[in-house]
Amino acid sequence: MERKKAYNVAIAGATGAVGQEMMQILEERKFSVGELRLLASERSIGKKYSFCGRDLTVSLLEKDSFCDIDIALFSAGSERSRKYADFAVKSGAVVVDNSSAFRMDPEIPLVIPEINAPAVTLHTKKGIVANPNCTTAVTLMALKPIYDVSKIRRVVATSFQAVSGAGAGGIAELESQVREWSELKEAPQETNAFPHRIAFNLIPHIDSFTETGYTKEELKLHNETRKILGDDSILVTATTVRVPVFRSHSVSLNLETEKKVTVEEAREAIKDFPGVSLVDDPENLNYPMPVDSSEKDDCFVGRIREDYTVKNGLCLWVSGDQLRKGAALNAVQIAELLVGNHV
Numbered sequence: 159m160e161r162k163k164a165y166n167v168a169i170a171g172a173t174g175a176v177g178q179e180m181m182q183i184l185e186e187r188k189f190s191v192g193e194l195r196l197l198a199s200e201r202s203i204g205k206k207y208s209f210c211g212r213d214l215t216v217s218l219l220e221k222d223s224f225c226d227i228d229i230a231l232f233s234a235g236s237e238r239s240r241k242y243a244d245f246a247v248k249s250g251a252v253v254v255d256n257s258s259a260f261r262m263d264p265e266i267p268l269v270i271p272e273i274n275a276p277a278v279t280l281h282t283k284k285g286i287v288a289n290p291n292c293t294t295a296v297t298l299m300a301l302k303p304i305y306d307v308s309k310i311r312r313v314v315a316t317s318f319q320a321v322s323g324a325g326a327g328g329i330a331e332l333e334s335q336v337r338e339w340s341e342l343k344e345a346p347q348e349t350n351a352f353p354h355r356i357a358f359n360l361i362p363h364i365d366s367f368t369e370t371g372y373t374k375e376e377l378k379l380h381n382e383t384r385k386i387l388g389d390d391s392i393l394v395t396a397t398t399v400r401v402p403v404f405r406s407h408s409v410s411l412n413l414e415t416e417k418k419v420t421v422e423e424a425r426e427a428i429k430d431f432p433g434v435s436l437v438d439d440p441e442n443l444n445y446p447m448p449v450d451s452s453e454k455d456d457c458f459v460g461r462i463r464e465d466y467t468v469k470n471g472l473c474l475w476v477s478g479d480q481l482r483k484g485a486a487l488n489a490v491q492i493a494e495l496l497v498g499n500h501v
């Protein structure tokens with residue numbers, strides 16, 4: 159991308175959970191933004207937001223929204239990405255897409271900057287860079303330091319995913335159900351964002367079921383892990399669970415490595431890896447939790463222990479803010495790579 163003093167940025171889906179986080183992160187990281195164009199649906203036309211002391215108004219996402227835009231950050235869902243990303247590219251913008259629309263396209267890079275940054279510059283053929291699924295991003299931040307010590311053969315993952323992973327509607331649903339419960343002392347019945355009540359419940363179902371019995375969310379972990387690590391031999395089997403937590407996904411990981419990796423080696427590797435913090439002091443009750451990882455950039459890893467049931471097995475636990483590392487932060491980091499301002 160041509161070097162400029164400031165870049166015109168559009169956020170498609172600016173009013174949503176990820177879009178709002180993107181605005182905050184662009185400001186926090188002092189990304190050199192010229193114009194910031196906020197785009198959303200008809201419902202949001204005219205809504206006002208403040209960015210770096212400027213008052214901005216939301217306009218409609220449409221084909222002609224991207225004139226003079228350098229970077230278009232998409233967070234308006236797969237349907238909108240499929241419909242409008244090409245128009246953004248034709249207008250001269252590079253698209254960083256948060257949806258699943260393009261992730262598995264072999265000509266489109268799927269990037270976590272700490273893990274496979276060179277992919278951004280190698281394959282920008284279609285003018286689109288894809289951001290991974292939020293659970294995949296948090297999981298890989300924990301796995302990659304260990305993968306660098308020894309290849310990982312197989313991973314068994316169980317996720318504990320926050321309601322904000324389902325967007326602003328998911329947050330509102332947990333809030334209203336908890337309020338209803340505490341005020342009326344009865345179980346709320348109405349559900350919109352989730353297939354069942356989420357307050358005081360766990361739902362082992364995220365995204366739609368496939369004929370394999372796995373959900374799409376579970377298969378994304380397998381497929382996207384392989385693409386990001388560039389390793390078609392790694393196996394990932396997952397159970398993804400929605401939990402009544404507002405923010406930050408956590409994942410329990412059981413893995414088998416090719417060579418033995420000791421707990422100490424794993425801890426050292428995690429300590430040294432950018433974007434990851436080790437919190438592994440169970441004696442003093444220190445382990446990663448969503449209340450601590452929320453609104454943080456790093457993913458937190460702990461509960462590292464040898465799995466005594468297999469030859470080269472490790473168990474660990476990661477908690478990371480999926481609105482940040484699983485979406486908005488990762489997208490802005492990709493934008494930084496695109497403009498050459500490496501993180």
Ligand SMILES: NC(=O)c1ccc[n+]([C@@H]2O[C@H](COP(=O)([O-])OP(=O)(O)OC[C@H]3O[C@@H](n4cnc5c(N)ncnc54)[C@H](OP(=O)(O)O)[C@@H]3O)[C@@H](O)[C@H]2O)c1
Pocket residue numbers: 170171172173174175176177197198199200201202203219232233234235236238256257258290291292322323324325326327480481484485
């Ligand atoms: N939430 C996460 O943790 C997370 C993590 C990784 C990836 N993602 C992905 O990021 C995307 C956004 O997720 P989110 O959680 O931010 O969802 P969200 O809170 O529901 O926000 C959706 C955004 O899309 C806009 N939108 C919806 N329909 C539209 C239309 N027809 N035309 C224009 N804009 C439209 C909404 O605008 P209005 O306000 O006007 O309706 C809103 O700005 C999704 O693809 C999601 O899979 C989310």
